[in-house]
Amino acid sequence: MANEPIETELAGTCVDASGHAIGMPQLCADWFPNQIFWLLVTLGVIYFILVRIALPRIGAVLAERQGTITNDIAAAEEYKLRAAEAEEAYDKALADARAEANRIADETRASIQEDLDAELARADEEIAERTAESEKAIAEIRAGSKQSVHEVATDVAREIVALMGGNADQARIDAAVKSRMEG
């Protein structure tokens, strides 16, 4: 085995001739520089990727998403406000319509009342007219009856005077009857 020492030297002090670890490979100082060097390179590359590309991009996406959500919420808020406005307008229209309906009903009621009043007034007038006519007729009748009584009384008085044998003068009898009736 002439080449065995060379083999060992090539493999280092941490590996035996058959390629197995001597002790803990983690503690083999021969490999420290290699691990440390490549670790630093790796960390540097990762840091570079993060700072140059990944973090700004992810940060921007998250910010954009946050912005979108905020905007959408604001838009929803606005729609809600608009819906409330629409509801208010609807309520107002409803109230207006109700007021209008009341007004029309009142107007109608008033005009009917007017017609009714006019009708009543006319009826009253008619009644008054008829009453006046009737009174006039009654007065005529009354006047007629007085005249008749006067004539009858005059006639009766003249007959009585004639029967009594007097010669009654028409004028005196009339005056006497008249004074009696009016007295």
Place this chain on the structure above:
Amino acid sequence: MATEAEVHGAEGGSALSFHPLDQFIVEPLFGDGPVYWYTLTNVTLWMAIAVGCIALLLVTGTSRRAIVPSRSQSIAELAYGFVYKMVEDVTGKDGIKYFPYIFTLFLFIVVSNFLGLIPTAFTTTSGIAVTAVLGFGVFIAVTVIGFVKNGAAFLGLFWVSSAPLVLRPILAIIEVISYFVRPVSHSIRLAGNLMAGHAVIKVFAGFAAIATIAPLSVLAVTAIYGLEVLVAFIQAYVFTILTCVYLKDALHPHH
């Protein structure tokens, strides 16, 4: 594993051969030469794959910039939001500017951990050298930030003003010790968890060479694999949140 065991069995006379730690060997991708600091190794390969996965997820996945995200964009946004919220919650508003660094750490660790779960993959975060660089990197950065932001007032971190006066020096010593132990525990926790899990899976897999135990072995490997999936994420999470906590101490050193 089976052929490995057979070969070894032929050599050593034993039916079983465990090399659970062989998976952590760093080897050159091309040839058999020694591993220099610049050598392209399996570490390089798997770190490059991790970078590729991260780029795929965060760059290609989000390329449509959709308001309503696709699946990959959702995952990217989820990861972003997860770490961003963690940083914000733990360190407060003034910690946000360190978010890219913390997100880098989190992504590297979580992607490497999951990639390590692919059979025959090399788990880069199971090496103590890697996690120690991460841990001590955080430690040094946080200490520097603490002194730059607060000056000498940063030392107030060790002086527990809410404790009785006699206890304060003792507490200060404990606080200082715990402060300096932080990077050690921070890095060993990550590497240790991953190494242990992977090694245990390998040990159970080794038992599959014996036919009578094989079903049990497969069951155990499956179960531990499930556990390791959990560990892969939890360790990345723990590492990241502890980084945030240390950063918070640096920004607001008063208890």
